[in-house]
Amino acid sequence: MVGAALSAVFVFAAFAASATAAKCSKDSHCPSDSPCCSLYGECGVGAFCLGGCDPLMSHSFDSCVPGPVCKSAKYSLDSLSDVQSIDKYLGDASKINWQSQGMPAIYTDPSSGKKSTLLTMSKGTVGTLLASTHYVWYGKICSKLSTAQGKGVVTAFILMSDVKDEIDFEWVGVDTSHVQSNFYSQGVTNYKNGNNLTVQGGSTLTEHEYCLDWKPDTLDWYIDGSKTRSLERKSTWNSTSGRFDYPQTPARIMLSLWPAGLSTNEKGTIDWAGGEIDWNSPYMANGYYFARFSEVSVECYDPPSGAQKKGSKSYQYTDERGTNDTVAITDKQVILGSLLGTGEKPGDAPKSSDPKPTGNAATVPGGISGGGSRADAESAAPAAASSTPGVNAPDGNQIVGGADQQNGFYQGGNGNSGSSSTGAGSTVEPRLGGSVLAIVVAIFGLCVL
Numbered sequence: 001m002v003g004a005a006l007s008a009v010f011v012f013a014a015f016a017a018s019a020t021a022a023k024c025s026k027d028s029h030c031p032s033d034s035p036c037c038s039l040y041g042e043c044g045v046g047a048f049c050l051g052g053c054d055p056l057m058s059h060s061f062d063s064c065v066p067g068p069v070c071k072s073a074k075y076s077l078d079s080l081s082d083v084q085s086i087d088k089y090l091g092d093a094s095k096i097n098w099q100s101q102g103m104p105a106i107y108t109d110p111s112s113g114k115k116s117t118l119l120t121m122s123k124g125t126v127g128t129l130l131a132s133t134h135y136v137w138y139g140k141i142c143s144k145l146s147t148a149q150g151k152g153v154v155t156a157f158i159l160m161s162d163v164k165d166e167i168d169f170e171w172v173g174v175d176t177s178h179v180q181s182n183f184y185s186q187g188v189t190n191y192k193n194g195n196n197l198t199v200q201g202g203s204t205l206t207e208h209e210y211c212l213d214w215k216p217d218t219l220d221w222y223i224d225g226s227k228t229r230s231l232e233r234k235s236t237w238n239s240t241s242g243r244f245d246y247p248q249t250p251a252r253i254m255l256s257l258w259p260a261g262l263s264t265n266e267k268g269t270i271d272w273a274g275g276e277i278d279w280n281s282p283y284m285a286n287g288y289y290f291a292r293f294s295e296v297s298v299e300c301y302d303p304p305s306g307a308q309k310k311g312s313k314s315y316q317y318t319d320e321r322g323t324n325d326t327v328a329i330t331d332k333q334v335i336l337g338s339l340l341g342t343g344e345k346p347g348d349a350p351k352s353s354d355p356k357p358t359g360n361a362a363t364v365p366g367g368i369s370g371g372g373s374r375a376d377a378e379s380a381a382p383a384a385a386s387s388t389p390g391v392n393a394p395d396g397n398q399i400v401g402g403a404d405q406q407n408g409f410y411q412g413g414n415g416n417s418g419s420s421s422t423g424a425g426s427t428v429e430p431r432l433g434g435s436v437l438a439i440v441v442a443i444f445g446l447c448v449l
């Protein structure tokens with residue numbers, strides 16, 4: 001059933017610049033000329049081969065660029081210098097810690113002067129996603145944040161592996177006194193995995209610290225230092241598949257804000273999110289909804305005893321089962337020369353004298369390659385500094401949108417999706433209990449319709 005749900009949404013991850021971009025699944029791997037299967041289930045090169053590239057659906061295990069190993073760090077998220085748009089990032093995780101889609105912005109608290117990162121979502125866009133360039137293979141991952149508010153607006157802090165193991169904290173903007181915790185194994189939908197946790201004092205007005213303590217045998221969700229949920233691996237045995245349905249593969253950290261309540265979405269999704277989004281909401285400021293992230297910290301745990309250790313720099317899958325024992329730690333590092341590169345053929349950086357690449361393979365998943373949504377993004381830019389900051393924030397704070405982000409990739413479409421007979425909504429399973437992946441894929445796919 002899940003396979004059906006996922007492949008259904010994948011159908012919509014078409015690509016504007018190459019409408020014929022091949023779709024990928026476990027049963028249908030990508031072809032050799034566009035070998036990488038993106039998170040969105042479509043084949044391409046370049047960014048398709050970086051974070052989120054699914055090795056079990058790509059042309060070969062070497063098509064995807066191996067994932068940079070876990071790095072213990074504390075990110076203050078007070079500048080965008082550490083953030084690169086997905087259509088610019090070529091895989092050098094030693095220089096860039098976060099990849100972005102959409103419109104992140106820097107917010108300065110007027111009273112403390114403290115800066116933090118806003119994920120913004122204005123009308124006609126599908127929000128903002130930040131993904132870590134380093135993976136975590138067990139560790140304690142924490143984030144301090146305050147969520148967006150309003151019907152249909154969802155804030156998320158999740159871990160997502162390339163084979164779609166997933167661990168979630170999700171906030172629905174109509175219920176700011178709870179956070180939904182969830183987990184998935186290889187993208188398999190299980191409606192019993194979700195669990196609502198109480199957020200004392202609400203998630204919007206005050207910042208809280210949320211932590212995931214992820215070990216090979218146990219997974220704990222913490223809020224402000226209190227353990228609020230615990231999962232044991234041994235409780236997740238699936239006798240049908242003969243494995244534990246427990247998140248067990250290296251995952252990226254993803255922070256996001258997205259519109260589950262788009263009118264084009266499936267009714268179950270909209271209902272789950274508390275209704276359709278009001279684009280004239282008092283919860284918006286400067287023309288956008290926003291979630292504020294002020295810190296992410298990562299404490300890496302040792303790789304599991306018995307892990308295949310052939311090096312210390314990257315994670316690479318060795319077998320199509322996609323389980324914990326099929327991940328090797330290797331010394332292989334790949335930085336693409338350009339967005340035409342792949343894990344096997346990273347290519348050279350183009351020289352200025354080179355003709356413009358004419359490759360017709362899709363290079364930026366869910367995005368653009370010289371077409372589409374950039375122009376729309378301009379109008380979606382957050383108002384510049386000095387405008388009123390946010391409903392929940394004191395007056396006078398400054399918001400600075402990354403100017404360079406203006407040329408970056410935007411998931412936001414221009415509303416065309418609404419008129420499309422194949423709106424992503426019709427492809428999403430009722431959202432209740434569904435994975436973030438399914439909805440991210442469906443919604444972020446909108447921009448290319």
Ligand SMILES: *[C@@H]1O[C@H](CO)[C@@H](O)[C@H](O)[C@H]1NC(C)=O
Nearest residue numbers: 172175178180194195196272
């Ligand atoms: C969690 O709360 C939401 C409302 O925010 C509700 O729709 C959902 O059914 C709850 N889920 C569980 C598992 O209790």
Ligand SMILES: *[C@@H]1O[C@H](CO)[C@@H](O)[C@H](O)[C@H]1NC(C)=O
Nearest residue numbers: 001188189190238240241245
């Ligand atoms: C067990 O795994 C199979 C195959 O992946 C899946 O279809 C099924 O839903 C899983 N069972 C549960 C209870 O999650």
Ligand SMILES: *[C@@H]1O[C@H](CO)[C@@H](O)[C@H](O)[C@H]1NC(C)=O
Nearest residue numbers: 244304305306307308324325
């Ligand atoms: C993988 O998980 C199994 C339990 O499913 C465990 O026995 C084994 O030690 C783990 N191996 C690695 C390398 O993590």
